[in-house]
Amino acid sequence: MKKVTLGFAVALLACGTTASAGVSPELERALEGAAVTGETLPVILTLSSTLEAGPLAEMLDIQNLPRHRRVPELIAGLKQRFRVSLSSVMDRLGSLEAVSDLRGSWAGLMVAFRAPPEVIRTLGEDPAFDLDLDHRLAIPSTTPHPAPASLPAHTERGLSVINAPKLWALGYTGRGVTIMSLDTGVDLDHPALRRSWRGNRLPPWQAWFDPVYHTDTPRDYGLDPLGHGTMTMGVMVGLDPSTSDTIGVAFGAEWIAAGDSAISISTQVASLQWAMDPDGNPLTLDDMPDIVNCSWTRGNPGCKQTGLTTAISMLEAAGAAVVFAAGNDGPAPGSVSWPARMNRTETDVFAVGFVNGHDPALPIGEESARGPTECVGQGNTIKPEVVAPGEKVRTSWLGGQYATVSGTSFSAPHVSGAIALLKQAFPEKSGTELKLLLLETARDLGEEGEDNAYGRGIIDVYAAYLRGLATGVVTLPVRAWSLWQNYPNPFNPVTSVRYEVPTRSRVRITVHTLLGSEVARLVDGEVAPGIHAAVFDGRDLPSGVYVCRMIAGEFQGASKLLLLR
Numbered sequence: 001m002k003k004v005t006l007g008f009a010v011a012l013l014a015c016g017t018t019a020s021a022g023v024s025p026e027l028e029r030a031l032e033g034a035a036v037t038g039e040t041l042p043v044i045l046t047l048s049s050t051l052e053a054g055p056l057a058e059m060l061d062i063q064n065l066p067r068h069r070r071v072p073e074l075i076a077g078l079k080q081r082f083r084v085s086l087s088s089v090m091d092r093l094g095s096l097e098a099v100s101d102l103r104g105s106w107a108g109l110m111v112a113f114r115a116p117p118e119v120i121r122t123l124g125e126d127p128a129f130d131l132d133l134d135h136r137l138a139i140p141s142t143t144p145h146p147a148p149a150s151l152p153a154h155t156e157r158g159l160s161v162i163n164a165p166k167l168w169a170l171g172y173t174g175r176g177v178t179i180m181s182l183d184t185g186v187d188l189d190h191p192a193l194r195r196s197w198r199g200n201r202l203p204p205w206q207a208w209f210d211p212v213y214h215t216d217t218p219r220d221y222g223l224d225p226l227g228h229g230t231m232t233m234g235v236m237v238g239l240d241p242s243t244s245d246t247i248g249v250a251f252g253a254e255w256i257a258a259g260d261s262a263i264s265i266s267t268q269v270a271s272l273q274w275a276m277d278p279d280g281n282p283l284t285l286d287d288m289p290d291i292v293n294c295s296w297t298r299g300n301p302g303c304k305q306t307g308l309t310t311a312i313s314m315l316e317a318a319g320a321a322v323v324f325a326a327g328n329d330g331p332a333p334g335s336v337s338w339p340a341r342m343n344r345t346e347t348d349v350f351a352v353g354f355v356n357g358h359d360p361a362l363p364i365g366e367e368s369a370r371g372p373t374e375c376v377g378q379g380n381t382i383k384p385e386v387v388a389p390g391e392k393v394r395t396s397w398l399g400g401q402y403a404t405v406s407g408t409s410f411s412a413p414h415v416s417g418a419i420a421l422l423k424q425a426f427p428e429k430s431g432t433e434l435k436l437l438l439l440e441t442a443r444d445l446g447e448e449g450e451d452n453a454y455g456r457g458i459i460d461v462y463a464a465y466l467r468g469l470a471t472g473v474v475t476l477p478v479r480a481w482s483l484w485q486n487y488p489n490p491f492n493p494v495t496s497v498r499y500e501v502p503t504r505s506r507v508r509i510t511v512h513t514l515l516g517s518e519v520a521r522l523v524d525g526e527v528a529p530g531i532h533a534a535v536f537d538g539r540d541l542p543s544g545v546y547v548c549r550m551i552a553g554e555f556q557g558a559s560k561l562l563l564l565r
């Protein structure tokens, strides 16, 4: 096993040598500081030819393999490349006592570790490697304000602004689609979220990834701002079935999540790698999320190609749609954060700005980050790509609460949710294709044409759906019959009962005593497809348990109501 010659590096330091080519300027500054204090530094090492990963993905795209063959090949190809190019340096680092916290990632084609300055400098001498600090990333700043706990039958304003209810009316709610959030975690106990966690019906480890503490079930580590991941998830999938209080774009979708308490480049790459194969079997694809929402940034400008941008592109090549918050560093030109400012293609990285959805003019948020980007790629230099509602968005919060919040952290999940609705309608389309549908049908705002505040404009998921109809095979929604638990329960004297019908049907909903005599008839007649509410007023009845029955064609459902006075 090769040993790194530490003495050589120390000698160079003593001579006051200039930085080596493969060491980033920021790492160089940190090294100068560490040389004085003697501390170890968290570092990521990538191949200086990491850009090769791009052609690898493109090659697999051009081959136009069906996804069930492309994904296993992509994963096998990345693992192979990692073995060939990085396993020997892993071995070298593993043999050094001064090196700790050593982790390799095939999805990012990188190695992360902590080491003293002399080890880092020696590696920096090797022209095969680029070295950088394992930076901490940032959650865009925002302040949550407590919001009403329950708004029965409410639909949050921003969902209507992007035309989500028009897709719901057609039966598209995201059913059968998996959304992943890379964030601070999720409060699993929130009534708007707990029902749709994928880990409820699959092994939890395939539905929750904790890159730092390796916990088994979802939790939210978000401290600043409080409960960030619970808030972003609510905008994507949130719906409280007991009240039909709807805060999420794709409330029929299932969610999985990575809960990152460190939010560093290496931990986010670990989460992106997990997202490519949550069940650890590259031959299965159902476990992979269709959409990955990233409401975090690194404010520092630059166009750095690292393991993180590699992993994003690989996930996209595997068919997922990766969506990024543009950041809240506006309104200065060029304020879109990294990696949202990257520009490999028109849709990678896909940056989302925010508008005020409560104002019919949809003005751009003051803090919404602005383009252009100086990062060179196939995409044009205009940023962001699109905008979505992000001003005073009411969403789920910690401890079963709700909050209103603002910023691109909450506009990005509107886009992620919209993609979930489209994915249900067009399951054969890739994440990239679905993002293009939204891009091409966005409604222009601000100055005429694509611009550096609004990008292509506000997304319109219904217009995107119509565009998709013209270019793809649509899958008709499979809808369910449901009678949900009433809300509130217990109640005094009024409660509301939610139910769903898949096709125009004759529906009868009645309330009975435990002995079977009918005390109220809530619905009796033709009902349009969709989710509906019926109100039961028990003011003339004694306290006790009542049974609510729904009969519609073949379907029969029942629930218990508790009147307490």
Ligand SMILES: [Ca+2]
Residues within 6 Å of the ligand: 276, 277, 278, 279, 280, 281, 282, 283, 284, 285, 286, 287, 288
């Ligand atoms: Ca798999």
Ligand SMILES: [Ca+2]
Residues within 6 Å of the ligand: 346, 379, 380, 381, 382, 383, 384, 385
């Ligand atoms: Ca662009």
Ligand SMILES: [Ca+2]
Residues within 6 Å of the ligand: 444, 445, 446, 447, 448, 449, 450, 451, 454, 455, 456, 457
């Ligand atoms: Ca415009």
